[in-house]
Amino acid sequence: MRKPPLSLRTYLALSRTDPAAVPPAARAPRPAGPLVWAHAANPQTDRALASLCTRIQSQSDGAHVLLTGVASSEHMTDAIPADTPAQAQAFLDHWQPDLCLWSGEALRPALLHCAARADCRLALIGAGDTGWSTPGARWLPDTAPAVLQGFDVIFAQNAAAERDLRRMGVSGDRLRRSGPLAEATLPLDCRPELHEEMSELLSGRPVWTAARIRQPEADLVLNAHRAAARLAHRLLLILVPADPSEAEAFTVAVHRSGLRSAFWGEGDMPDENTQVLMAPGPEELGLWYRLAPVCFLGGSLAPGFGGHDPFEAAALGSAVLYGPNVGQHLGAYSRLVDAGAARIVRDEHSLSGAVSQMIAPDQAAAMAHAGWDVVSAGAEMTDRVVEQALHWLDQAQRR
Known part of the structure; x- marks a missing residue:
């Protein structure tokens, strides 16, 4: 290897006696x-x-x-x-x-x-x-x-x-x-025949999903939906708990809200009068994201949960709403916000207002398109790096 430039040689010489350098701890064996x-x-x-x-x-x-x-x-x-x-x-x-x-x-x-x-x-x-x-x-x-x-x-x-x-x-x-x-997210799956059936059933209705909701957020989401439905009387909320073990508590909250409801886990299908369709857990989020042009991601208004990955929704064409407590995924949310694909809300009033605005087809479509650009850019980076790494590993194994 050729001699390094003077700047690097100077740095290496001076760093040899760095008094702040702390000896490393014991390392695990190399596999x-x-x-x-x-x-x-x-x-x-x-x-x-x-x-x-x-x-x-x-x-x-x-x-x-x-x-x-x-x-x-x-x-x-x-x-x-x-x-x-x-x-x-x-x-x-x-x-x-x-x-x-x-x-x-x-x-x-x-x-x-x-x-x-x-x-x-x-x-x-x-x-x-x-x-x-x-x-x-x-x-x-x-x-x-x-x-x-x-x-x-x-x-x-x-x-x-x-x-x-x-x-x-x-x-x-x-x-x-x-x-x-960026973190690459594989699109969540759903059954094509079920998606087709539900798309026909909900044709013409404005729909939004509240996904991976935590129990302290349930009443807040239902109140926001009630307020938004005053401006869009056919508005349907698909409510998805983050934890299936909390489904019973969510069911109680839905009944308490007085909103006309259907329960997916009990085999119900929504009709024209249904205001809330409650899923028992996140297993079919691939379907709900595809059906709803707008979603609110839970674990973000209630403190202590850190939010959830927003790319799983953006990858399926859903514009994203979220609360301020998303520390575990801050980078992903920041990228979506910068692209115009996500919007922060801080309480039930700002949530209902954002749903009312974003449910407009042109608004939701513009945000969804921006979100897809972000997700696809991250996927392109990942694909190219993985390809390069695999090429080098193949060369190393042949040596």
Whole structure:
């Protein structure tokens, strides 16, 4: 390997005696076989990266996954080492990764330089145009251009990011244009014949779904529906509890509301007079999302639940409403909001108002289209990264 640029050599020399570097804790044994190392730069990308790695593992015979910067119950995890040559090399000597998927703009010069020297294939995914950050004193020369030269492939989010990377010396043959890193969601299934039957039955009626609702949110949703139905008297709510064990409590709440109701779990079908159709649980959400152009996702108004993945609704053409408590999926909601595909509500009054506005066919269609663009962009990124990773794993197994 050719001598690294002066900026990187200076950084490596100064970082050898970093007094702040803490020795790593004991590491788990490395499993036999090919190993994919993936690093998440921030909490907004960790779920997406873990999901992407799960897909790689499912399509590669015997591959293992190591995640850094990520809390995961599915894969091995380790703390990212202090960015000194010694600790970086110890990390790489232990894990011996065949490839690394690095996300975000926060670079680790010593670690990534050592990985490139160790014949670990490097891919930078979701590269944006917000600038690069590296540790080290401000008076040091910028090491980012030198570090970026070590990546075999860089997936740029957009044209602006690609232009910035070219200006920093990254050759065009190593650049791939793709969308941002996002959690890919497989569309929920439903029976085609049932979808056709229900579509005919509800033809012409405005429909919205309240999906994965938690028990403290049930009365709030029913009150919002009652208010919205004053402006659209044929409006139908499909109410879906998050937990089937709470279905009985939801049934009590529906009866207490006085709204004319049908209960899917008891074999009921809605008629022209039905105001609420209650499902016993989320098993058939693939059907309800396809039928309703607007959905409210629960676990988001009541605190303590963290919300639910909004891409499962957006992938099936439903515009998304949600409350403020979505910390577990904040990145996904933010992307949908930025695209105009989701809208936040804060109480039953704002929920009823949003339903009344968004149930208009042109409004719901515009938001649903925007949501689909976001979901498909994330799927494109995932497909391209998975393809590249599998190619490298195949090469590693042949060595």
